[in-house]
Amino acid sequence: MGHHCNSVVSFCFFIISFLITVIHTEADKTVPALFIFGDSLVDVGNNNYILSVLKANFPHNGIDFTDHKATGRYTNGKNAADFIAEKLDLLTLPPYLSLVKASNKSTSFLGGVNFASGGAGILDHTKQLFASISLDEQIDYYSTVYGELVNQLGADATQKLLSKSIFGIVIGSNDMLGYIRSSSTLPRNTTLPQLIDLMISILPGQLKRIYNLGARKFAFIGMGPIGCTPSQRSLNKTGECNEEINYWSHTFNERVKALLEGMKSENNDMNYSFFDAYSQLLDFSQNPDAYGFSEVKEACCGLGNLRGKTPCLPISLYCSNRSDHVFWDFYHPTEAAYRIIVDNVFEGSQPYAYPINVKQLAAL
Template structure:
């Protein structure tokens, strides 16, 4: 994100135009979010067998009322902050919605699911999750429901004018290729695995395009070798440079893919956001942004199996000083910086800020949450 090109700025400019020219059924800009645990706002809470959940303290301690919502951080996701900047409410989780009501006409939907990847086999050991293919199918269900309400022509225009945030690929490495017990890391060389990823992503983005998506921002991979869960594998606490190289190669190939799709598909405006650069800057120069610590997690769970912030975790004294919340996910404060950089460099004028969400409620009890809550029914068309 440190060197977003003019195409990215144009993408966000077009997105802001859609606010003024959006359909009467919504206030726009309609925003559809696809991703993994960095973007999940609660979808996995509705999957009863899913092992990738954050519906317990201390997740959400700096979100509304200090309670967990299914977000894998202490506060807001980058998608939440982006929505704030666009002047809309954060899109709700798909699995919380009914396709029969008009909520699907109120600004967008979030399909992200913790553990998800580009490949369907990624995160297989989480039992349940929405892979990117599953998420696209869910979007198709949403689109069909919208068409039933407002007609096919209006639905097509809504989808054409909408903004699509896609952030996937991290789990294809962290919870697939780099895991010794997963087949892909044994079957494929990295070059072969890259071909598999890009071939699959090409098909998926074309499918989104066929469903009406035109303006797609695809987040490149961050420096995965420097996240706490990977540093502990080095034995010295240093970044794993070969993993960072994998991420850079992925980003390079993804950019070529997106440029190729823009050339082949009429009206497509797909861009790669340079997440790698801004996150690496946060890691290498934390003081520049008001952080003190970027090599370990606030929850001190770098060596804990799973690397998540459990109710018995010992939190850092000041959560705003840590780049990483747990062994995998950035903190609310870091997410704010990432979103700020994206908007500043794209030259977008943001909407007036809403009432603050962070720290607005009581600190939750560290008691373990109930695991027997009844999941809401899945949406149907």
């Protein structure tokens, strides 16, 4: 009798777990695909395929990634793009340029793709400075993907897929950094306020282009406090943040929020979540204990003051305790910091996630 009960119970468990799996799979389909545009904070290897000085496909990058291999991610492990994909129950997105030569590329676009490039910016001058794939070019690539999807699925099914998909955008930092490093490719005497005006005058057209190619759910991750990166702190004898640069990073975010609000008021079928990375990273440095960090100024991997003078090169020194550092190298967060940031991108509330978080955006 006991055996019979056991078999019935185990059969019931099988049915229940099967149903849960089916229900879960159906629920996952709320977001069928993720498309990422941006810079090195979300590049998963596109720069490996182009002639650019900005690369991360060498040690010690990737030391905590699968097989401890460097992949072109500018961090010790996973970056924001990886965690966003995981949260949506999607596989990590391939870098677009890895698919261009693939024979079955049309099917590989169905779950989305990552166009991000280290050094990319809103303005094309970042392309000249860093030899990266600018946001305009990334949108050109997306336009190609859109065409492939229409060929494969037809226009209606493509629009249905894209209207449920999330379009993640992380851009703007390199426009600022390029300006700080040398404003040589901009008109002479350009000021920081003029730079922000210029970025905010160009960005709406770029977002509108993505919208016109089917995007309806935008997840925009704002600019962090660039003045608090090890690179900028290392220029200051006391290791404090550059407050002027921070002020303009914050200003950029406020302008982007207004831009997205305006765009939504013009397009009823568009929704967005804006994440205030500025406040989040500032909170890391002001309340590190609350997040499990003990080192907020010094990079884990690099050379010079605060290890903030060079990228993470094979000759660089690197820390053994990566999880308690906010920064991996002179500009980029550690995997530990990215994980917390993306948790809050998804679950956060105002003022961090505005007007809704990405979990709520996905459910719309």
